[in-house]
Amino acid sequence: MSLHRRLVSQSTIIFGGRLFGAGIVFLVQAMIARLWGAGHLGDFLIITASCNLIAVAMPLGFHTIGAYFAAEYRARSERRQLGVFMLHAYGHILVALVLLLLAGQFVLGLVGQGGSIVAQHYVPVILLAFSGATVMLSGSLLIGLKRPFSGFFADGIFRPIILVAALVGAMGIANRDEGFDHMVWGAAIGFVVIALVQFGFTLIAWSAVPGRDTAVRPRESRRWWRFALPWMLIALATDFFFDINLLLLSQILGREELAIFGVCTRIFALVSFGVSAVYAVSMPDMFESEANADRSAFHRKVGDANMVATALSLVLFCVTALGAPIALQFFGPGFSAGAAPLAVLCLALVVRSAMGPASLVLSIHDRPYASLPAVALGIIVLFVGNWLLAPPFGLMGAAISALIAITIWSLALWAIALRTAKMDVSILQWFRARRAAALPVG
Template identity: 30%
Template sequence: MRREFNSRLFSGMAFLTGARIVGSLCIFATTLLITRQFGADMMAKYAVYLAIASVLSVLLPCGFHAIGSMLAAEYVSQDNPAMLRAYIGYGQKLIFGTGLLVAGTAILLFSIWPDSQLHKYGLISAFAVPSAVAMALIYFNSSILIGLQHPFAGQLPDMLLRPLLVILVTVLFAGFVPDIETWTFLLAATCIFWVTASLLWLSLRRHSGSGPVDPASFKKEKKKWWQIAPSWALITLLWDYFIEIQILLASLLFASFEIALLHICFRMRQLAGFGMKALYSLLMPKVFAANAIENDSEAQGLIRLSSRVAFVYALAAWTAVALAGPFLLGLFGEQFRQGHEVLMIIMATLPIRALFGPAPAVLGMKRNQNRVLQILVLALFVSIAVLIATHQSVGLTAVAIGYLAAGVVSTLLMWFSARQKTGINCAAWA
């Protein structure tokens, strides 16, 4: 039985990791094609469009997408399908409501200051805001499907299908509409986000709960949702966009080539981390379900398994990049090979995080999300302090050292906090 479970786990992990890699390669190819075919100006506008939409998509759900997997797993294990459906409906309405609020605010600002510096973002925002709503729905519906232990249905549309559609549309535009206007390309990108969101919505409809919900129970649960969700909005922003923050900080201190090199190194780190993300998406819903019925021994066993498998994977990934790093960097140009040291320092965060396990998720499922937020804020200040103190002496390596220092501090503090607050040792040696 255990062998069969492990076999399914590793095959699922391999498939999801492969899908992420294919999707990432499609996005990379899209970036390359846009820059070469349509010019740097188009690429810059597309990058700003994605940046605005990405940040808004994290804020619009108010954290409800970040706790979706955990609550879905809990409601299923408690045999409470009515509350699951109530949560899904409430979360989706919240996203549309906040989306309308942001759209109205943007229209008001552009109307009040039509000739201001802000106005140059009018066209981009006209597509970024509806795209952000679609992205928020993607993240929310995906988190529910993952919590219901449907990781493929929850991740493949955004992970694989959307990048394939983007590169396909870009190739078609490059081949048949070489003089395409910016608004046409942004409209196509927005439509692709909504196609992806619609597919996830249809998939979720087949798996969501049913039945009437007790008004008193709904009121009680809604209060609980709002107690924990907003903190997770900030946590998600700091956790998922920590790399972007580092690049923005570096852009204040270093030249364009160094920023490009840093961007490449961080993207390689993200690519290497996909295997761990796939593993956690497969195992953590089972941990949440075991925790919901207070089966602590099963939860601890699953956490131990995830930490050990993740650590072995992380060591293998670090070793592979150590050996192949110079070659991979050389693909972008011979001058990029000098960034191998920076790459390896950044990559060192992978085995460190894997060794100490999924402590943020454990703290979250035990309702200690505020501790996670405090630690992430501290880690951000650590990275800034290291960057300021060392950038003149070691150059771009200062960013990598700051990122590693922040990773070590946050990992150790979260592991210690999880053990102190919950009694669960998330580490691989537990």
């Protein structure tokens, strides 16, 4: 099967699974708004954002490089080396879990957040973060081991099912606050179970890697850290961009506006996942080409993945623009105000896809830190944009601020990749390569 067809077929299956799971989460959020009000939905979204940000920090960036090194060690038949990597990565999560449970709530009190919604649900929040970190790490490793379905379905399908079960179990409680508390606790316990089951699948996939007797390189950990630390910051600012944005906007927008924007960002996250799935399917092949020093194949695979991702983002933008007004009605009449801001957010996905996977290419060229200035610029622009645009223009101002920030950092990353790696990762390169191939020789 050609790379184009495999990218489309596998990413379609993965996206379909994620769409199913996101549909469940969508209904859960709508039920929270209907049963307990927009205020509790805002609390739920703040808890989710906080859990995501804690989870991305717990593995110390090793979840962001898991697919890279798992693919490399599998291609080189270095099973023991992969085992040492996994021991370090999961160990970081366990140490962080213990520290957070022992001292985290005390630290929240010191910084004046002792009465926040996160502090009120602290233990389940930490359990949710632990499960999220474990699922992210296991999923990354499984992708690198060419088990993308096992890597994505735990988070995309099974965790949403657990969330439904937690909500159904809490619906019979008359008091809104108690019902919400029971739902959060039920989700936390269920998510931990899912994370442990997926961890078992990861161990099975690792045991199938050849090279049991290969020697372990003692200084390999230096290479891990050189990639992990910058990629933790990159992932924090990209994959969890809107979680950061939601916490920033919580100081500017009211609870109802925050709930509406939070729902829009969750829909955007679903749409952007379709694009991420394309790169997830193609990453192991890119890494193998780089490991085998096949530069032409590497450039071709990056271009093919970029073309599929950009075309998909355009389709998803059109679908979202048409379907968002109807979908948002499930949350209540007031949520229809998010339709136009959501369309603006989806324009950012088109821009990001067209500029290509610059951070990935920089890391493969051993320049992971080169992405950080562009990422920092994007966060600064987001902060300033929110401060200038959100107060006077509300939801639309917040959406335009996000679009400007994503556009600036995408262009900056493209320029850095072009200068540092000498490679144009934008969609224009794909068209230039196809035009050059079509020209007659001689």
